[in-house]
Amino acid sequence: MNSGIDALCTRLTDYLSPDQVAAIRRAYIFSEQAHSGQFRRNGDPYVTHPLAVANILCDMHMDHHSLMAAMLHDVIEDTGVSKETLAAEFGDEVTALVDGVTKLTQVHFSSKAEAQAENFRKMILAMTHDVRVIVVKLADRLHNMRTLDVLSVEKRKRVARETLDIYAPIAMRLGMNDIRIEYEELGFHAIWPMRAERIQHAVLAARGHRREMVISLEVAISERLARAGITARVEGREKHLFSIYQKMREKRRSFSEIMDVYGFRVIVDSVDTCYRGLGLMHNLYKPIPGKFKDYIAIPKTNGYQSLHTVLKGPRGVPIEVQLRSEAMDAMASSGIAAHWLYKSDGFTNTSQTRAREWMKSLQELQKNAGDSLEFIESVKIDLFPDEVYLFTPKGRIMTLPRGATPVDFAYAVHSDVGDTCVAARVDNRLAPLSLPLATGQTVEIITAPGARPNPSWLDFVITSKARAKIRHFLKDQQSDESRDLGLRLLEKSLSGLGVKYTELATGQVATLLKELGMASADTLLENIGMGNQVPQIIARRLVPEEDDIATPKLKRAARKGIAIRGTEGLVVSYARCCRPLPGDDINGHLSAGRGIVIHRHKCRNMASEIRSNPDKCVPLRWAEQVDREFLCQLRIALINRRGMLAEIAREATDSEASIDNVQIEEKGSHHGVMQLGLMVRDRIHLARVIKRIRVLPGVDKVTRVNA
Template identity: 60%
Template sequence: MPSIDAFADRLSSYLGPEDQVNLVRRAYYYAEQAHDGQRRRSGEPYVTHPLAVANILADMHMDHQSLMAAMLHDVIEDTGIAKEALTAQFGETVSELVDGVSKLTQMNFESKAEAQAENFQKMAMAMARDIRVILVKLADRLHNMRTLEVLSGEKRRRIAKETLEIYAPIANRLGMHSMRVEFEDLGFKAMHPMRSERIRQAVKKARGNRREIVGKIQESLVNCLAREGMEGQVLGREKHLFSIYKKMRGKRRAFNEIMDVYAFRIIVDKVDTCYRVLGAVHNLYKPFPGRFKDYIAIPKANGYQSLHTTLFGMHGVPIEIQIRTREMEEMANHGIAAHWLYKSSEEEAQKGTHARARQWVKGILELQQRAGNSLEFIENVKIDLFPDEVYVFTPKGRIMELPKGSTAVDFAYAVHTDVGNSCIACRINRRLAPLSEPLQSGQTVEIVTAPGTRPNPVWLSFVVTGKARTHIRHALKLQRRSESISLGERLLNKTLAGFDSHLDKIPQERIQAVLAEYRMEVFEDLLEEIGLGNRMAYVVARRLLSSEGEGVSSAPSAEGPLAIRGTEGLVLSYAKCCTPIPGDPIVGHLSAGKGMVVHLESCKNILDIRHNPEKCIQLSWAKDVTGEFNVELRVELEHQRGLIALLATSVTAADGNIEKISMDERDGRISVVQLVVSVHDRVHLARVIKKLRALKGVVRITRVRS
């Protein structure tokens, strides 16, 4: 570890004014004094850690304020020095950076996962104020990973898992390839030491066997550039251990298959030369069809730029080649930290990797505001830290970057939240396609919207992006709340009507007293609880009608059943055990958290609670009930050719629709067919059954109930 003097000499080579180097030196001495007497697990003085973190940032040519924050990043947390003291000593910018990097104070979380999620949320907030926070945090984590061997096995694995799940993807998202590779290899070594060592030994052995072929390919590439009169540097590229392990596991390929590919990087002076070199190497060796990618014209989401191609080399060996400029090489290795532009003009900060990084952080904050809790937030962020992208076009030709596996719904939410919420269909390359179809790079996607539509809960089963998932959940929560309030109000008014009263007749003071009793602030919260089945309308009605100290002694008078319209939405569902349809005698079972479940009066599953007014409520179908309802039929008929086609034709002729069909052969002559048919009401069902009875060979039709 270099001393502070050696470090200061190193800084003077790229940090301009001498006073900036002196400020970094002063921060080091302040940290040394603050951590006096503290030691790391390895036995070294604690101040060696902040100095090592600053060294990592100096490798990336970071500015003096980031280096000062690196020196001081543990001062607030570990030494009891207040943030205000740092502000007085080093200014507000540095103290804000240090505060952003400082971990959460020890709080009593339910689990380690929740603590990690809260920690990351705090970091996201700090990143939004100043993106350098994440760079200092990544450098801090990198040095901790390099010195992991002094910790116990369990702690090593926990830190390595967190690094592989969160910090390595963040480094990748910010385009910091070198740091990501080191995170992954160190994390892999800590999680699976034996596997890591086996692969390392195999790579070492293979390197010796491959040396001759690598030399020949490199020589042929150098000669090719010389013949064409182009200057460029040809480098052999080593695959890192974790990527080999991932390919072996994910693609189920043997080590030899992965090592059979030879990888090279050609670095040139300008963009124009990249394309000329591409033409030259395609002329030298034949390219693999469909394996060419132009990340210069369409950069990756993290700002990475390069030309990728795969060639059939000598003796048919595959050669992977990346062609890029020196600036692109710097950007690929250090990403957002390359040529730090923090003090540069606003115009420069609006483009390139910085703009992308800020856009990503903005997206993270949006996820945070919409997420229900910290664990949901971190789940969405992990989804969003994707390694691969697909590039699709809007109808006007704008390029959209989405994670691999994204669907039209992800695309709609990426365009705008309102487009996502009101999406009903999509066209991919001008043809109508299912919303769940995964998108491919190069496709043009058009979203069809309709006013007043709402997100479908089914979308959650196929969306990929964190933004889509969070906004769908948020919209469904709002929809569920408004529907719960509406149902809760109807249930409460129905119960109050039994006591010859109504919500409008209840004095405001009494409502406030009941809210205080239930520890709620607004009356809508209480109505929502009733609608969701968490509180009984009967009990709440009695509380509202009772004066202070007295209860309502009289039982409610008989009141007409509550009418079901079929448009109640998420808080009203139909029992799958007895599948009620309009026209059937029904009751409602109030189920905690689910709202109301509609059953047939004769359903066996509610016989025990059928007459309990706190759990069941008498229901009826409204005259204007709308919608389609599923009902299960059991059809016994003589076995004949084209059986399924005959049944389908009959159901369709009665304006019904088959949702599901299955067949069991009972014996040689009789077949039993289970049909799930969607109908409007009992009259419609009778029409469907009549059509089915008219079929030749039908023995019996029964409606399946619990």
């Protein structure tokens, strides 16, 4: 085994000092002793794995701390070595890198998914402090993927699926394209071995047929550049198996259609030469309109830069050409690792800056995510490879995932802009906030000081930042609303016992909080408002029967019910089964996690709730002023004739009601039934609308659904 570390140390002398190489050797010896007696599935000593990971990092010219962490990355998790011992032996920097890669094995999780999510969250957060954590982890995962064949088929597919879902997109996000491609090829063979084998055979067969065309095109491109005095490397681009498979599935293309496209990479000395070369390519063969992309002027999110164009070559074959400088080529292959590989600021600033911006966004996600599963879902959303490029009114370029909306754009500009967004102009025209944006559009966000995020935004936003910020706001809003509602419910229950909440002794409340295991009175009120605690029971526990001083008159007053104003927010909802309106007699049912669900008094569902769980039923009444509109459903039996829908819509609009939804069901050739959803203020408003619709010619009957 010493021959392995000797060979690595010989390679390391090319770019590290003797002291640094000696420190890496010492880390290897420590790892070898710590893993003594442990073996890999294939029978090799376990230390061969950290040594292989260190070799992968050596290929990237990573610093000596990263290589030491690679040697030691499993000692905390798999041996008896503690973090304190590791820190005393190798210092805090190396220990922090090792800890960032280490799984949480001492914590109990309710499910495997939760454990994986929490481990991923821990690694991502460590990465936001030091990006080398993820580089070490990517190298660790790469060696595990290279040795998948010793695992069972089920575990092999699980590890490969996780790699394709998480680690390959992360490698792509950091611009580490070589690692990403190897992940995808190995994962493809592990998950779909027969498909991978068939495509591989087809590629080998096609390569022979294509060789002559590839050589002739390569010669033509090279000669054209040479005549213009441009020194360039021209390389034919090989298509990767997984890429071919994805295009066949997603674009519904046959294998022959994909292989009919010839790809070339032209590598020159500078940015200026890239644009000169592009002109020469367009002069050599005709460009196909709409197929040119300038990733030099507008780099991809991961820092990738190149000029892409598609040409119509000899006999009409499509030719994809990428033009880039040597620096850009290194960046395209190694991404953020190019910082260590080339040590030149000339072309790593873009990748480094964008990586830091991504780390910052991950920290924001961590603050706003409720749990690990929500966090990992947000990170997955953030790893979408397809992008659109948008402009602010001042000309600043914003990069967002494809399908992003003006709300996503608003949150990308600033969290405060997103929170107070009320409308958007796209290319100087008012546009819906749910409109998917397209590359090249100029987006202006209109804000209002008192505006707040709308829960319905969660139905269409796609960026993790927007989703996390909206959820965070709604959680805070729900806490405030549930606390307020909880106080009103408890005060109502206490009033029936002749006691005011403010008159309760501090000791009474403290004793109950201790019994319930709650930290504060606010927590208790939140639980009551959310329906997790029954206010009548809490009131009785605070005021035992012997302390009840309420008179029959007080108790009758308490039964009048809580006044519903319509502005209670997320903790009060209106039952869909009966669609209550102001003016209806109402009751409420406490639903765990939702607060109060309001039903009409005669609703069958409410009657069953009262029978099954009377403690959770709350007497309610409408306040004198209710400041909102409510959805109700009308059933209209009518004779089908041209213009009928327009007449009904006109009458509803003239009555100051707005239409929410319409469904029409045919009943024979001349008759039909319309289900009409209307937004109205109260029962009187609804009655006025019904009266106007009922007198229309062709309307047989109008009834309120579930009346």
